[in-house]
Amino acid sequence: MRDERRRPLVVHVVYITLLGLYATLIAVIVLSPNRVDGDGMGVYRILYGLYGWGLPRWITYQTVxxxxxxxxxxxxxxxxxxxxxxxxxxxxxxxxSAVSLSAEVVQALLPGRMPSASDWIANTAGGLAGAGIAVLFRAQKGAKVST
Structure with a gap:
């Protein structure tokens, strides 16, 4: 019996559609002439407000x-x-990782945007976490099928 079970076509189409929509969202964020957080002052105001409610001080703008x-x-x-x-x-x-690196290169060419190696590393870590979730999801799904 093959380990790789065939998924229904509709599931495959849903995954492709969601991936396409999400890639479009990422492209809009990357190609925007402005940073997502603007000048960052809104984030700072929220953090300072949350510090008053007990948010640990080690959670900084950079952490966010x-x-x-x-x-x-x-x-x-x-x-x-x-x-x-x-x-x-x-x-x-x-x-x-390649998508993130490409985004950083594009941002280097856009006025008002700053490329960052730490963004690339963090994005790659997020991609690894997402792939890990998919592996765990498939493992659990496979365990349910075999029991």
Whole structure:
């Protein structure tokens, strides 16, 4: 019996559609002439307000920015890994890293945007996390099928 079970065509189409929509969202964010957080002052105001409510001071603007860069690539890495054969999940991580690196190169060419190696690393980590979620999802789904 083959380890790689064939998924229904409709599931495959849904994954491709979601991946396409998400890739479009990422492209809009990357190609925007402005940063997503504007000048960052809104984030600072929120953080300072939350500090008054007990938010630990180690959660800074940089912590929020890096976390956002990880989180933004989790769905991309997960959908990419779900589209690939199980044994090729790692290709999703490479694709996420390449997409992120390309985004940073494009941002270097846009006025008002700043490329960042830390964004690339955080995005790649998010892609890895997403691919890992897909691997766990498939493992659990396979365990349910075999029991």
């Amino acid at each position: 920015e890096v976390s956002a860069n990880v989180i933004v690539m989790v769905p991309f890495g997960m959908l990419m890994a779900l589209l690939l054969p199980r044994r090729l999940w790692w290709v999703a991580v490479i694709v996420c």
